[in-house]
Amino acid sequence: MAATEGAGLGQPCWVSLLTADLKASQEFYAAVLGWTFRAGSFGEGFSVAISEGKPVAGLSDAASSLGVAVSWTSYFAVDDADMVAARVRERGGTVAVGPLAVGRGRVVLAADPMGAVFGFWEGENLPGWRIGSGSAPAWLELRTRDAFAAAMFYGEIFDWAMDRPGRCEVRYEDDAVTVRAGGRTVASLRGGAVEADPDPRIRPRWHVYFCVDDVEKAVEAALAEGGAVVAEPSRSRVGREATLRDPEGGLFTVTQRAG
Structure with a gap:
């Protein structure tokens, strides 16, 4: 996790890979995305990916200890982790880990009612880290069965569409529910028959997009x-x-x- 002046409340504030082999993951993402790495501030087993001199994402070898699948996880900024955790439970979601004290904040790992894993963070966020800006991921997308039901869930737990300064706006456009903050799109929620995918590892999830200079080279x-x-x-x-x-x-x- 990283430390908030970058993302407002309810907005994406970080992404992190839960992996079972930190060294192997670093080697893979260094080759594919050109990242370098430094030690994280939360001790052994954590590292921060660096792109163009700035933090872009976190990596942690906690997948095995937490008993979760290797995956990219999206985190959202909150001001009261206990309150948001209670909202998750009240609305049919699951709180798997936390609130857990980490560094100068607290983190929670949860799943929405359809099984998509996400996290939220109470504490300082990384200044300047914003989806679609600089070294941060280009895009977050929730791929789920019912985008409108998901929008209701996340809207209620994160206070989206509330008439408060800095809160996210929610609208329907391009066949998706779009989440905007400060005039920028920070996420989209798309519905569909996820369960019909022939690959059993494809399930409702928050999906992360990263920018590269050449897609074909990244694939190779x-x-x-x-x-x-x-x-x-x-x-x-x-x-x-x-x-x-x-x-x-x-x-x-x-x-x-x-460009």
């Missing part, structure tokens, strides 16, 4: 490092992209950097 590097291609390079509504799986099963999408 992923294959060379033992990863797999889930969706071949193609042009989407936001640009050229490809979805990849790292050797441990972590899913993510690379998208062509604008």
Whole structure:
């Protein structure tokens, strides 16, 4: 986790890979995304990925100890982890871990009613870290069965669409529920028959997009490092992209950097 002046309450404030082999994950993402790494502030087993000199994401070898699948997890900023955890339970979600004191804040790992795992963080966030800006991920997308039901759940626990300064706005556009903050799109929620996917590892989830200079080169590097291609390079509504799986099963999408 990282430390908040970057993201307002209810907004995405960090992404982190829960992995079972930190060293192997660092080698894979260094080759595919060009990241370097430094030790995290939460002790052994944590590291921070650096892109263009700035923190971009976290990596932790806690997947095995927490008993969860290797995955990228999206975190959201809150001011009261206990209150939000109670809201999660009241609305049919599950609190798996926490609130747990970590560094100068508290973290919670939870799942929404459809099973998508997410986290939230009470404490200082990383100044300047904003989705779609600088070194931060380009995009977050909830892939779920019922986008409107999901929007109601997250809207209620994170106070989206509340008439308060800095809160996220929610709207329907481009066949998805779009979450905006400060005039920027920070996430989208898309529905569909996730359970019908032939790959049993595909389930409702928060999916992370990272920018690269060349999608094809990223795909080649992923294959060379033992990863797999889930969706071949193609042009989407936001640009050229490809979805990849790292050797441990972590899913993510690379998208062509604008310009």
